[in-house]
Amino acid sequence: MFPLPYATNLYMMKENTNSPTFHIPVMGIGFTIDTPVKVAQYGISSAISLVDDKLMEKLRAFYSKELNLPFQAITERIEDFRAKRITAYLDMINEIVIDKFENIKSSFQEKSGEIEKYMEMLPDFAEIKQKFNEYTKNDNIKDIQQWIKNNLSIGSIDVNIMTKLDKENFKKGEKLPTEYNDAHAALRGFANSKLHSSVILSAGMNPRLYSYIEKFQDFYPNKEGKLNKKIIIKVSDYRSALIQGKFFAKKGLWVSEFRIESGLNCGGHAFATNGFLMGPILEEFKNEKENLIQSIHEIYTKVLEDKGLFVPKEVLEVKITAQGGVGTSEEHDFLFEQYNVDSVGWGTPFLLVPEVVNMDDKTEKILKNAKEEDLYLSDISPLGVPFNSVRDNTKDAEKYKMIEQGIYGSPCSNRYLQFNSDFTDKPICTASRQYQKKCIDSLDKEGMNTTEYNKALDKISTKSCICVGLGTSALLSNKLDTEKEGEGVSVCPSSTIAHFSETYSLKNMAEHIYGKVNLLNQSDRKNMFVKELSMYVDYFKDRVNDLNISLDKKQKRSLESFQKNLNEGIGYYKDMFSGLKSKFEGAKSKIVSDIEKLEKELNHIKLPSFK
Numbered sequence: 001m002f003p004l005p006y007a008t009n010l011y012m013m014k015e016n017t018n019s020p021t022f023h024i025p026v027m028g029i030g031f032t033i034d035t036p037v038k039v040a041q042y043g044i045s046s047a048i049s050l051v052d053d054k055l056m057e058k059l060r061a062f063y064s065k066e067l068n069l070p071f072q073a074i075t076e077r078i079e080d081f082r083a084k085r086i087t088a089y090l091d092m093i094n095e096i097v098i099d100k101f102e103n104i105k106s107s108f109q110e111k112s113g114e115i116e117k118y119m120e121m122l123p124d125f126a127e128i129k130q131k132f133n134e135y136t137k138n139d140n141i142k143d144i145q146q147w148i149k150n151n152l153s154i155g156s157i158d159v160n161i162m163t164k165l166d167k168e169n170f171k172k173g174e175k176l177p178t179e180y181n182d183a184h185a186a187l188r189g190f191a192n193s194k195l196h197s198s199v200i201l202s203a204g205m206n207p208r209l210y211s212y213i214e215k216f217q218d219f220y221p222n223k224e225g226k227l228n229k230k231i232i233i234k235v236s237d238y239r240s241a242l243i244q245g246k247f248f249a250k251k252g253l254w255v256s257e258f259r260i261e262s263g264l265n266c267g268g269h270a271f272a273t274n275g276f277l278m279g280p281i282l283e284e285f286k287n288e289k290e291n292l293i294q295s296i297h298e299i300y301t302k303v304l305e306d307k308g309l310f311v312p313k314e315v316l317e318v319k320i321t322a323q324g325g326v327g328t329s330e331e332h333d334f335l336f337e338q339y340n341v342d343s344v345g346w347g348t349p350f351l352l353v354p355e356v357v358n359m360d361d362k363t364e365k366i367l368k369n370a371k372e373e374d375l376y377l378s379d380i381s382p383l384g385v386p387f388n389s390v391r392d393n394t395k396d397a398e399k400y401k402m403i404e405q406g407i408y409g410s411p412c413s414n415r416y417l418q419f420n421s422d423f424t425d426k427p428i429c430t431a432s433r434q435y436q437k438k439c440i441d442s443l444d445k446e447g448m449n450t451t452e453y454n455k456a457l458d459k460i461s462t463k464s465c466i467c468v469g470l471g472t473s474a475l476l477s478n479k480l481d482t483e484k485e486g487e488g489v490s491v492c493p494s495s496t497i498a499h500f501s502e503t504y505s506l507k508n509m510a511e512h513i514y515g516k517v518n519l520l521n522q523s524d525r526k527n528m529f530v531k532e533l534s535m536y537v538d539y540f541k542d543r544v545n546d547l548n549i550s551l552d553k554k555q556k557r558s559l560e561s562f563q564k565n566l567n568e569g570i571g572y573y574k575d576m577f578s579g580l581k582s583k584f585e586g587a588k589s590k591i592v593s594d595i596e597k598l599e600k601e602l603n604h605i606k607l608p609s610f611k
Contacts, residue, residue: 018128018153020044020121021336022513024356025323025345026160026200027267028492029467030055030474031357034063036093038356039506040155041100041114042121045343047158047200048093050186051165051416053082055471056089062478063092082182086189093157094195101154108145118152120507123514128152158198158232159190162269163206164383167418170426182416183209191216191229198256202234203269205244214251221254221304225312230256236263236273238284242292249299252307254316258292259345260285262324264539265532267348267494270377270386272539274558275565278324279529280572282339285320289340293318323347325528327496329515338576346513348494355506360476362394363489364503371523372498377539380464380490382417382430387466388492395469398488403461409436410465413484417467431463466490495535499525529573530594536566537602544605551608559607570599 024039024046026032033055035046057074064071069092074085104114115132122129128151135144166183169176178184187209190199201210213219218228231248233255235241241258248255260281263273273281285292297315304311322335323345335341350356351367359367367390374391381387389396399410412418412432421427423438430436439460448456469490475482476489501521504512512519526534540562547555577591 018043018122018126018151020155020510021123021343022332022346023047023321023343024350025261025347026202027347027351027357028470028473028490030471031351031359031491033358033471033474034059034093035356036155036157037063037096037100040097040157041104042118042506043153043155044121045156045158047160048090049160050086050190051162051182051467052414052471053085053089053186053189054414055474057085058480059474059478060085060089060092062480063096067096069095080180080185080188082180082185083189083192086186087192090157090159090190090193090195094193097154097157101152105149105152106145108148109141115148117507121510156197157195158200159186159195160200160202161186161190161209162203163201163209164203165416166206166209167416167427178208179212181209184212187212188216191218196228198230198232200232200234200259203271205240205247207247210244210247210253211251213248213253219253221310221312221316223310225310225314225316227254227256227316230254232257232259234259234261236261236271237276237281238288238292241285242295245292245296246299249296250303252300252303252309254300255296256317257319257321257342258285260320260322261345262528262532264377264386264535265325265494265528266323267388268492269381269383270388272386272536273565275536275540275562275569277529277536277566277569277573278322278532279576280569282322282335282341283572286339289318289320319343321345325494325496325531327499327520327525327528328518329513331528332513333515346509348496349500349504349509349512349519351491351493351497352500352502353504353506353509354477356509358474358477360473360487360489363473363491366390366392366394367491367493367497368501368503370493370498372495375493375495375498377535379459379462380431381466382419382463384430388494390491390493390497393489393491395464395466395472395488395490398486399461399464407433408440408461409433409463410468412465414467429465429467431465436460436463464490466492495531499523526594527591530591530598533566533570533573533595533598537598537605540566540602541605544607547608556607563602563605566602567599570595570602 020043024032024035024044026047026049029049029051032046033048036048039046061071063069074081074088078084104118107114119129119132135147138144161183163183166181169180183206187199221227231253233244235258245255262278264270293315301311319342321343322341326332326344326346327349332344335344351359370390376389377386378389380389409432412429417429418427420430420435428435443453443456468485469488472482472485472487473489475485476487499520504519508519511517544559573595574592577588580588
């Protein structure tokens with residue numbers, strides 16, 4: 001934990017907030033696919049993955065039946081079905097959330113507890129919460145109801161698009177135009193929806209997709225200077241934010257939030273930086289925020305003028321938010337106090353809040369029992385990017401059972417990760433049965449010894465069908481048919497899950513975030529920054545061990561740069577933590593001691609000789 005009490009500076013800085021100080025990031029495909037329906041009415045912002053339009057269509061049918069809403073299926077025979085499915089699903093979610101929010105605003109006299117639950121999602125220093133407590137002492141019910149209607153705000157229903165998942169699509173053997181690529185269609189589905197919210201662009205820069213946003217009017221300011229739809233970019237460092245922010249500005253598009261996520265200490269795919277650590281990255285954003293905004297604003301307004309579009313009189317808002325490995329209220333508060341962030345993302349702990357996510361019973365049990373050693377960076381993703389996983393998940397169990405029967409790979413039913421063309425003209429997925437059979441056939445012809453063969457076979461067969469596995473829990477938890485998908489579930493928590501061992505209510509988790517209760521189990525938990533550093537040291541060690549006996553110039557420069565950046569980050573942490581004034585001297589000393597041990601471990605790693 002951070003050696004800080006509940007931050008008084010945080011109170012002064014955020015006292016006028018009318019929203020929760022946390023948001024719920026996208027998790028997997030299905031875990032948070034309908035989370036806004038469960039939390040947006042309480043003012044909490046969350047994100048929906050736009051990967052799986054098939055799953056969205058199934059859930060749209062499910063909700064329509066449950067809530068007696070009109071439903072007309074959008075089949076694959078319909079032109080632009082992917083975008084249309086996404087638009088229809090998002091519009092339905094929006095309608096449900098608005099209805100729930102209006103019911104909360106009208107529920108004060110009914111004493112349902114919903115207004116009180118809304119207030120529990122806010123920190124005690126929130127102005128709206130304090131005024132509500134004052135108003136409830138007043139006997140004038142009519143005044144209270146009017147005040148509630150004027151002051152409660154709804155959580156944002158954001159969407160997440162992984163920019164790398166922009167597969168080309170075909171119809172009757174003919175390649176479709178670029179706008180029918182998966183990510184392009186997902187963007188169009190969001191752009192055509194009724195949502196007033198944000199698209200979160202993750203997994204790196206896709207200039208072609210970014211340029212496509214220009215086509216949609218909702219991303220430009222209206223006559224009031226407001227954006228109906230906003231852009232959020234997940235970034236790993238300041239330089240990336242500046243480059244991407246300027247790229248959008250040159251299109252007349254504004255980035256409303258830069259979402260900084262730990263490179264390794266996060267859930268899902270792990271996009272490691274070149275040894276840059278989260279603390280120094282946040283420090284640079286804090287110091288350079290005004291320069292970032294100003295440099296982007298100058299380009300932005302000039303382009304709007306050149307396009308003949310409305311130019312807002314005020315500089316539009318830019319938020320800096322952070323997520324990845326946060327697990328305590330002290331860490332939550334520290335990010336506000338030390339780095340002036342606007343919100344903190346809490347992802348993994350919410351996997352044990354059934355009220356918020358779609359979680360099947362078997363996976364929930366696995367997560368509750370998971371220890372640090374059960375959580376690891378795997379090679380299962382067909383994207384070829386390290387992927388956070390937990391041992392003995394049911395999707396892996398399903399895969400290994402098939403391998404025992406001599407069957408490698410999965411049926412490629414969703415086709416979202418078809419990017420490999422080693423054996424075929426049209427790309428296929430490396431987790432697919434088709435690809436793995438071709439790989440093994442090729443392997444059989446190479447005449448390897450048994451050890452080499454088994455190692456190569458393991459590398460092929462480790463790939464898993466995550467585009468199905470990450471969505472299946474949404475079907476299981478809602479008791480929907482899984483005949484085509486099977487019941488195997490892939491799950492991608494951060495290591496933080498090892499320190500939560502029960503299921504919790506939304507109220508429980510909010511109280512934990514705000515420091516009113518402590519939900520952590522008794523396992524020894526490292527500070528979030530120390531944990532990230534330890535993961536980077538392990539990652540660096542693995543990179544070195546995977547090398548041949550000697551290095552070429554490029555490999556040498558890359559590893560030396562990585563090690564140098566880690567050492568600079570270590571120096572930053574030692575200075576920062578040593579300089580903190582706090583009554584928790586024991587905790588501070590432990591953090592500095594842990595960092596120094598990792599520093600020694602890092603610098604004992606010897607690089608191979610240079611060839």
